[in-house]
Amino acid sequence: MxxxxxxxxxxxxxxxxxxxxxxxxxxxxxxxxxxxxxxxxxRNPNPAPTTVHPLPLARNIAESVQALAQTLLASDYGEQDLETLLRQAGGLTREVEYYICAAVQDARRKGTSWDAVAAAASVSAATARSRWAEKTVRRKLKRRAAEQLALRQRDPATLPAPPREEGQNGVQPGERSASKLAAALSNLHRGSDLTIRQVAESTDLSPSYVSRIMSGERLPNWPVVEKLAALFDGDPDELAVLWENAHGVTPPARQPLPDAVARLNAALRGLYLAAASPSPARIHKATGGTLSVRIIKETLAGCTIPDWRTTVSFVRAVGGTPTDIRPLWEAVHYAFLVFLDPVDGDDPFPSPFGADRGGRTMHQHQDQDHGEQ
Incomplete structure (x- = not known):
């Protein structure tokens, strides 16, 4: 016994x-x-030095998850067959699992304990160690890389382009503007309460093409943008600069002052629309209190032509890139200088930002209000 x-x-x-x-x-x-x-x-007094990764493992995969989710949404809008939808959903699910592995590995490299990992994942510490041990995660991510390589070789269009590593060149202005244009159209669409099919029927476009426009996969021509803006009760002028930048269209170098002012205001409102039209109070908070609510409202209404510091703060607060707006701002101020001191052949035109009822010019107005909270 x-x-x-x-x-x-x-x-x-x-x-x-x-x-x-x-x-x-x-x-x-x-x-x-x-x-x-x-x-x-x-037994191992001199362990190998920790490898420093310029980009967290999970971030690359998170960008891939986002791209796969957008593809799935476009397919659903386009009413693809069930087999296609389930195949794409399965790929998205696998990528999420890979993301979890990589996120845990990133956390461990930063010193997170297994007890903290277990608490975050609602599992026991023993389960966390077993499921996300470094060798296990490394093996899974190696398998993921092999799967993606094989899939790209069979059909390059089935996977999103690999995300950029940190330190590489950033997104080009045309790509940024195309993304903002898609976001602006998508926000207008949501406010219209129209389905993709109803939009397609009203514009003589296919549902699949409409959904790809909304997801940013397709860059529409200008007549399509005008149709969509009119259908959604939007202002095409607010989308014009985004569309021009996305297509690389260069506007005339010299424009009358009212036209230059209108383009700058429309561009700012286009970025505002792409950001889902946040309230002036939210923009004020996003600027760290740099811009007052009053200045924000007047900038959006076109009552005030902002100086460059104000323009930069506003553009960043709504998720834009100041360098994309700089040419428009410079065009306004060049036109203003021409208005003040016209050369031969330039016709003076009324200034849209003369003194207000209190006798203040644009810059006097801003200097007084810049610090308002």
Whole structure:
């Protein structure tokens, strides 16, 4: 009959006698986890230096998850067959699982304990160690890379382009403007309460093409943008600069002052629309209090032509890039200088930002209000 009494052993590190737990599995050789760690450190006194990754593992995969989700949404809008939808959903699910592995690995590299990982994932620490051990994660991510390589070789269009690494060149102005144009159209569409099919029927476009426009996969021509803006009760002028930048269209270098002012205001409102039309209070908060609510309202209404500092703060607060707006701002101020001192052949035209009822010019008005909270 087997002995059912307590079992004892001698710790391989501290040589102290201890009672074994009796749990199934590998025979217990150390009295405490601390002794086991000390023994491991002594066996490997010079561990390999930690590899420094310029980009967290999870971030690359998160960008891929976003691209796959957009593709799935476009397919659903386009009423693709069930087999296609389920295949894309399966790929998205696998990518999310890879993301979880990579996110845990990133957290561990930053010093997060297994207990903290387990709490975040609502599992036990033992399960977390088993599921996301470094060797396991490395093996899974290696398999993911092989899967993507094979898939790209079979059909390059089935996967989104690999995301840029940090330190590489940023997104080009045309790409930024195309993304903002899609966001603006999508926000107008949501406010219209029209389905993709209703939009397609009203514009003589296919549902698939409309959904790709809204997701940013297709860059429409200007007549289509005008049709969509009119259908959604939007202002095509607010989308014009985004569309021109996306297509690389260069406006005339010299424009009458009212035209230059109108283009700048429309561009700012286009970025505002692409940001889902946040309230002036939210924009005020996003600028860190730099811009007052009054200045924000007047800028959006076109009552005030902002100076460059105000323009930069506003553009960044609504998710835009100041360098994309700089040519429009400079065109306004060049036209203003021409208005003040016209050369031969230039006709003076009324200034849209003369003194207001209180006698203040544009810059006097801004200097007084810039610090308002």
């Amino acid at each position: 087997p002995n059912s009494g307590p079992q004892y052993g001698k710790c391989r590190y501290c040589r102290q006698r201890f009672e074994r737990t009796g749990k199934p599995g590998r025979r217990q050789e150390y009295c405490t986890p601390a002794c086991r760690r000390r023994a491991q450190r002594e």
